[in-house]
Amino acid sequence: MGKVGIVGYSLTTFRDDADMSSDELVFVAASAALKDAGVDRGDLDAVSVASIDAYDGITISNGWTAPAGGGYGKDATRIQGGGVAAVMSAYASILSGAAELALVAGGDSVRFDDTVTSNASYDVFFNRPIPLFNLSSYALLATSLLRSGAATEEDFAMVAAKNYRDGAGNPWAHVRAGYSIGDVASSPMACWPLRSLEIAPCSKGACALVLASERKARELSDNPVWISGIAGGSTPCFGSWAETMEMKGLRRAITRSYRMAGIGNPAKDVDAFEIFSPAAPFELAYYEPLGLCGKGGAPELLRGGVTSGSGALPVNPSGGALCTNPGNCGGVYRVASALNFLRDHEGARRAVVQDSDINLGIMGETYHVMVVEKERA
Amino acid sequence: MSTPQVMKKEYNMHLDFSLPLGKAYTKWMQALKEKKILGNTCGKCGRIFVPAKPFCEICFEEPREWVELDGRGIVESFTVCFEKFRNCPDPPYVVGIIRIGDAATCMTHFIGGLAYQRPEEIPGQIRIGMAVEPVWAEDRTGDPLDIAYFRPVK
């Protein structure tokens, strides 16, 4: 199978509010990414937009953002499952031979209430009327972790504080206040057992990546970053609660992308992880499926400082979603954050990006995981 | 044997949004308050955009020059709506695709001020290429409806 490289990328800083419309924001990120890659719009073969209508306030919202991503007159598509799913579309486009150069972009400008939006993603008969929405679904998972002894409330506050500490040092991040464990633990209870500082904000900003075929990547870069693994998995919405907690969809995406990338021992083979944890408990719940520890080993890993940005096994060195959480381009931002890590850390060669659509809540969710690696450290 | 009865559930999705318009759109909208129709120009290809654009889709650059147009345009296409749809105006109403001056792009707007006895006569009153001019609304807020409609130039 051929290779696909990432030859350029760009992000804007993330904030509470955007002062640009969605198309303008995406244009800014896309043109900067093209410049970073050393190509222009004329060289592009395809554009893949990461967004959902409900985060843009327009039906068929890719109509607005595809031209902003350079897609006028070109083969443009829009994937709704998160940034890494959009990357996979561009990746497949290239490997199929349909494109040599593809741009992946997303942008968040519009203000909306993500609890109302997520409620509208649940089925009309059973869950929407309750109302189930993203935060309450996160809280259900958090309760399961607490009551099964998998984690404590203090662990939730600790992982949140770890994210905030790392975000404080990230110039692109939205929330850079560097909240302490004390700040988190005393923040108002939002949806028991989750406190407000254990839940991601809604961030505005944009991000774009330029992907290339192997031939083109070698032309454009002398040390390309390759996508060495990419896979997805889903979980049913009306399965048992045990199924929801087991997250087999996540495990499938991890197992297959690791296999593609030849990752046998993640703690050794991977230098950093950027994962989508829109509420503190998720990061803890994902350590074991990611292969960082055995079952029940997450709190110890966390407490030992291993997964902090400066630790031996950084997880969310960008500060994660608790610091930066744009609905549309979150997955693309996580890829960009992983690329930043590889660029900024000497000797770092390989990173794992885990993404999903759980900004809409859990149950019925889809995960996508990808592995990026530099040809040489 | 009777057909099975199934239950029905009425539902809708009500989502509220707030959209920042950004520099180019905001400037264009504000000008409408002063009865001005502006366009911006791509420095690379020279195309004039009405409504203004934050970037030229073709050259992929920000258009930096602004021009003021006199507001006259021509009809590139149109339709006359005869049926009532929810949240849409009462028929008959005419929507046109209008090119203002030398703009490379067209805008969508109402065409009004037509004389007719029966609504069926309206399509015959409108020619492709017909010259039109804006009729301004009394109350203007920085919105495309600051122009109430376009009417044929006498």
Place this chain on the structure above:
Amino acid sequence: MEKKAAVIGIGYTTYCSNRKETRSKADLAYEAVRNALDMVGLSIGDIDASVYTSVDGFEATVRPARMLEAFGQGLNIPLVDVNTGGSAGGSGFKEAVHMIEAGLHDIVLLYGAPTFNNVVDNQQVLNTASPPVFEKPFGIGAVHMGAFYAARYMREHGIEEYDYARVASKNHRAAVKNPHAHLRHGFSPEEVLESPMVTWPIRLYECCPTSSGAVAMILASGGRAKELCDTPVWVRAISSIADTFLSGFKVYRDFDKLKILAKKVYEKAGIRNPLKDFDVAELFNPFAPFELMEYDALGFCEEGKSVSLLRDGVTEIDGELPVNMSGGVVCTNSGISSAVNRHAEIALQLMGKAEGRQVKSPEVGLAHSWGGNMGQFHTLAVLTL
């Protein structure tokens, strides 16, 4: 030409008026997927990935696929959600093809959702796709967008109302023979002309209905396709093209972007003379006049000369290039299912399984879809035996 991805199975539900629908979205999804799997003798566990296509806003649900379990989520099969407006069926088909050609998956399930099956007023719903601020306040639903094209084309080339009615009638008559069509009244051109004018120049019987029904397709990679299917239908070329969001540069006199897309796709597929090289075509015609504009853009005839193809019967079942023998979107419009249907119809034609509407021994077919504000997107696929 490499043969890498093929259609091996199609599953339809029946189509009816959305007002008369008693099946839930979950029922429809299961029925379509079940029928597709049965056709090819596979079980859901054999699927490697599923592609769902619809337009969320039109379903009044954010990401409706998450709440439907018919796509293998119970077995953790990854779901990819494609939304490019009305063209999503074509974009989703392309997604499935690329995943297979890229070597990511061997067997992919594609679903065209019954987007409109729960709407109360379709044009109101479609108005939500109009750009806020710039175009939405002008009371434009899809039919108005269609009318801008139909009006300009008519005035540009002196097309008569009767010809628009004639092309609508061709579709209505074809639908009578299609057991999967919704409207099967077989209206004559005269009956079409007598139907009320919706928005000039489009009359009611030239306008698509709001149907409910769904379609699923199964695509497979070369080796698997030959194992599982006697007549795999190969995807020789597929691509899409995007225009501006607002009216932009459009003057609505033709489908200029489709013309550009056709050139690209024909080159890839080795098509030199479309009228001769294609044996059957399914073109996206939610408004019957579009079909004529598509003849032009796709190079079946010279610009503006589409009416002569129609009058000479070239695009009827026994003509040189039968177009829309399914009855097209103008007779069955179940939202994004309509875009997938075009590909399903061509596949069935090539497999010799187009019950009631079978064209004689077709080997090369063309499937088109269209969508987005003012027809921003087109997709085009060349399928062959």
